[in-house]
Amino acid sequence: xxxxxxxxxxxxxxxxxxxxxxxxxxxxxxxxxxxxxxxxxxxxxxxxxxxxxxxxxxxxxxxxxxxxxxxxxxxxxxxxxxxxxxxxxxxxxxxxxxxxxxxxxxxxxxxxxxxxxxxxxxxxxxxxxxxxxxxxxxxxxxxxxxxxxxxxxxxxxxxxxxxxxxxxxxxxxxxxxxxxxxxxxxxxxxxxxxxxxxxxxxxxxxxxxxxxxxxxxxxx
Ligand SMILES: [Cu+2]
Numbered sequence: 001x002x003x004x005x006x007x008x009x010x011x012x013x014x015x016x017x018x019x020x021x022x023x024x025x026x027x028x029x030x031x032x033x034x035x036x037x038x039x040x041x042x043x044x045x046x047x048x049x050x051x052x053x054x055x056x057x058x059x060x061x062x063x064x065x066x067x068x069x070x071x072x073x074x075x076x077x078x079x080x081x082x083x084x085x086x087x088x089x090x091x092x093x094x095x096x097x098x099x100x101x102x103x104x105x106x107x108x109x110x111x112x113x114x115x116x117x118x119x120x121x122x123x124x125x126x127x128x129x130x131x132x133x134x135x136x137x138x139x140x141x142x143x144x145x146x147x148x149x150x151x152x153x154x155x156x157x158x159x160x161x162x163x164x165x166x167x168x169x170x171x172x173x174x175x176x177x178x179x180x181x182x183x184x185x186x187x188x189x190x191x192x193x194x195x196x197x198x199x200x201x202x203x204x205x206x207x208x209x210x211x212x213x214x215x216x217x218x219x220x
Pocket of ligand 1 (some may be wrong): 056141145165167205206207212
């Protein structure tokens with residue numbers, strides 16, 4: 001019994017010692033683990049580099065995006081914009097040219113033609129309150145009748161024909177022109193207006209300007 005009593009404490013002691021040894025072993029193992037990881041600053045270093053890698057990636061992405069944007073702006077958009085600007089400039093230039101062409105277009109009637117006693121080609125209509133200028137209702141071009149006409153202010157001038165086949169447009173002379181640009185046919189088939197301002201106003205067919213042209217000279 002005594003031995004049992006003697007053994008028991010010793011067994012308990014041994015158990016305690018074992019527990020302590022285990023605890024020490026665990027502690028030393030933990031210390032070893034800590035000391036083995038601490039000399040390699042890889043963990044904090046890796047953590048730092050891992051956080052910096054996504055940053056680099058993000059920076060790279062941002063740079064790539066910026067480069068793409070720059071590429072788009074420089075190589076893709078810039079020529080397009082330039083082309084757009086050029087076409088816009090062309091449009092403006094065309095419009096300006098058209099105006100300049102209209103303004104610079106010669107009046108293809110001589111003063112002698114305006115002054116002569118009127119006939120089918122025109123002449124002096126100043127004794128009349130109206131004059132008709134007739135042109136084809138078919139597609140084939142023919143010169144306007146009375147295409148060089150001198151009239152007084154207040155005279156009514158009437159174009160009669162197919163404006164869809166022979167679009168009327170002002171061409172040269174003083175501005176603003178009383179001659180209305182007309183390219184559609186009306187039920188009445190004519191375009192009439194009353195001249196109110198002295199001047200010489202040219203016109204032509206937009207389709208056949210070398211064959212169908214004329215001018216109205218308006219005198220006070
Ligand atoms: Cu015509």
